[in-house]
Amino acid sequence: MSTIVDIAVSTPGFETLVAAVQAASLVETLQSEGPFTVFAPNDDAFAKLPPNTVNNLVQNPPQLGRILCYHVVSGRWDQQRLSEFSQVMSVEGSPIPIRSHSPLEIKNASVIAADIEASNGIIHVIDTVILMG
Amino acid sequence: MLPDTPENLMQIIGIYKAYAVPMDFYWRDLLYIGERVFLQPLPMFKYLISQEYLDRHNTYSGERSPLRIWRGRGETHPELLEFMAKGETGRRLPRLLHHLWHDRVNMEFAEACMQAMFWHTDINPTFNEYLYSDAYKAAADVAIKAYFKGNWAMLGLYKLFPDMFLEQVRQMSYYANLGLFWEVMAPVFFEMSDIYDEGGFKGVPDAMDFLVNGIFAVAGRPIYHHVYVGDECFEIIPKSAGFTWLYEAALPYVEAVFYRTAPFRGTKSYDAQVHQVPDDQSDFHYGILYADVFPVGSAGIPPTLLMQDMLHFLPPYLQEYYLQHCRGEDDQLIQLVITFQRSFYNVTSAVIQSLRAALYYLLDDPNPEHLMANRRFFEAQMDRLTRPEARLQAIQTDSYR
Numbered sequence: 062m063s064t065i066v067d068i069a070v071s072t073p074g075f076e077t078l079v080a081a082v083q084a085a086s087l088v089e090t091l092q093s094e095g096p097f098t099v100f101a102p103n104d105d106a107f108a109k110l111p112p113n114t115v116n117n118l119v120q121n122p123p124q125l126g127r128i129l130c131y132h133v134v135s136g137r138w139d140q141q142r143l144s145e146f147s148q149v150m151s152v153e154g155s156p157i158p159i160r161s162h163s164p165l166e167i168k169n170a171s172v173i174a175a176d177i178e179a180s181n182g183i184i185h186v187i188d189t190v191i192l193m194g
Numbered sequence: 195m196l197p198d199t200p201e202n203l204m205q206i207i208g209i210y211k212a213y214a215v216p217m218d219f220y221w222r223d224l225l226y227i228g229e230r231v232f233l234q235p236l237p238m239f240k241y242l243i244s245q246e247y248l249d250r251h252n253t254y255s256g257e258r259s260p261l262r263i264w265r266g267r268g269e270t271h272p273e274l275l276e277f278m279a280k281g282e283t284g285r286r287l288p289r290l291l292h293h294l295w296h297d298r299v300n301m302e303f304a305e306a307c308m309q310a311m312f313w314h315t316d317i318n319p320t321f322n323e324y325l326y327s328d329a330y331k332a333a334a335d336v337a338i339k340a341y342f343k344g345n346w347a348m349l350g351l352y353k354l355f356p357d358m359f360l361e362q363v364r365q366m367s368y369y370a371n372l373g374l375f376w377e378v379m380a381p382v383f384f385e386m387s388d389i390y391d392e393g394g395f396k397g398v399p400d401a402m403d404f405l406v407n408g409i410f411a412v413a414g415r416p417i418y419h420h421v422y423v424g425d426e427c428f429e430i431i432p433k434s435a436g437f438t439w440l441y442e443a444a445l446p447y448v449e450a451v452f453y454r455t456a457p458f459r460g461t462k463s464y465d466a467q468v469h470q471v472p473d474d475q476s477d478f479h480y481g482i483l484y485a486d487v488f489p490v491g492s493a494g495i496p497p498t499l500l501m502q503d504m505l506h507f508l509p510p511y512l513q514e515y516y517l518q519h520c521r522g523e524d525d526q527l528i529q530l531v532i533t534f535q536r537s538f539y540n541v542t543s544a545v546i547q548s549l550r551a552a553l554y555y556l557l558d559d560p561n562p563e564h565l566m567a568n569r570r571f572f573e574a575q576m577d578r579l580t581r582p583e584a585r586l587q588a589i590q591t592d593s594y595r
Contacts, residue, residue: 113263113411120261124414127436154320160567169554169564192552193441 062180064092077107084119085126095181098138102190137183140175155193195539198398206537208512211387215507217380218271220304222247224373228366232421241301255381263411264381300499310450312368318446325364334363337421337428370419375443382408405544415439448545454478482538484583487531501527529595536589546575
């Protein structure tokens with residue numbers, strides 16, 4: 062089975078996420094054993110951010126890495142398991158609220174494709190980049 | 195929060211420009227103090243910025259900027275340079291004389307803002323946690339020993355009272371934090387003034403939207419603290435620590451300075467025993483959104499210092515406006531700071547809208563539950579501005595001058 066990174070690279074619509082993960086030097090981490098749960102914003106989600114936001118972040122890998130780590134949870138959390146909790150703790154260290162279980166909404170993002178299995182975790186595609194706070 | 199009238203737009207943009215010029219000095223000198231003056235035991239000359247920091251190019255503005263976002267210049271603003279050379283007296287005297295005469299930019303205001311951020315420890319938890327981490331203490335230790343190399347008296351004191359020195363380094367980290375924050379805000383305000391002069395803003399909401407976009411554009415700017423001893427750089431807070439402009443500087447600044455700060459000394463007495471000062475530090479409300487701006491000029495309170503700084507750089511249309519109202523030139527400091535209060539309700543609106551955009555939903559979201567979440571968020575924000583001391587109602591009337 063493919064890793065989380067392999068799936069993102071081979072699936073159309075995740076070019077910005079893949080570029081961001083590479084810029085933040087997180088490829089190796091997300092190819093490690095894990096397991097991880099990744100809330101993966103698609104290209105449309107990144108496009109919603111105001112101009113310059115992503116450019117500026119790509120110039121600053123540690124800061125970009127921190128935002129990306131907010132999209133990662135340690136462990137394999139499928140949709141059913143997520144529905145039992147009101148929040149999960151991100152790798153970044155801040156909690157991610159789960160505001161709705163049906164349909165599944167992670168903070169202010171909606172999950173548009175859930176439970177994509179990878180060898181080292183699970184991916185949920187979201188329509189908005191989520192931010193700490 | 196600020197009504198959309200041409201008069202309000204003119205006032206707030208004019209004051210942003212008057213604020214941006216001294217801010218161009220504040221950020222440079224804050225970085226100079228945090229990075230170069232550092233633990234100088236008698237920092238008498240910390241406001242006499244070095245030429246290197248005066249010439250320092252802005253990171254986000256100007257032609258030599260590595261990541262240009264704003265179109266303005268990257269060098270020190272010419273009005274600031276002229277004021278530094280001539281002061282209020284209009285005479286070219288040595289800088290030290292202008293300094294001793296107190297004919298200069300009031301860096302004490304910038305330091306008061308820094309101290310507010312430093313003192314309200316609960317508003318910046320991630321950053322503050324790092325200030326007490328082993329990595330920070332180790333980096334600070336190396337920098338302290340390098341800074342006082344050969345100075346056995348200071349090294350002896352450091353051995354006796356290490357925590358006292360560490361606490362000073364932590365304060366220096368906040369100098370750097372605020373300097374990096376304002377390095378971004380000064381060109382934002384300059385550009386708003388330029389756009390207004392070109393007829394670019396149609397109303398107050400346009401100005402707010404510009405601020406919202408600006409906040410997002412640089413949200414990921416690294417917040418760090420580097421100290422230079424000679425040519426050697428000591429990374430007390432490295433960029434790799436991951437601290438960001440939005441989370442570790444902008445939001446704590448808004449909370450500390452717009453909302454909280456502390457009772458201003460010299461204006462009136464507070465009796466803490468009858469709860470005139472809140473028990474809970476998080477309930478402090480002495481920031482610009484609440485300030486009684488009338489007791490101007492008393493005892494060197496921080497807002498007075500800022501007013502005097504802004505007075506030197508008012509655009510002509512605002513000078514003319516103040517002459518037409520109240521007591522004209524005699525009370526223009528008060529008129530000016532009331533304008534400043536209006537303008538910061540506009541900045542607060544931009545901050546609230548930015549947080550809504552980042553953490554909640556679109557204003558025209560079709561899902562009623564999302565709209566209700568937005569509403570709860572706005573109500574929670576408004577709760578802080580409905581307390582009697584808040585000036586929200588006042589700034590919504592034209593007669594409040």
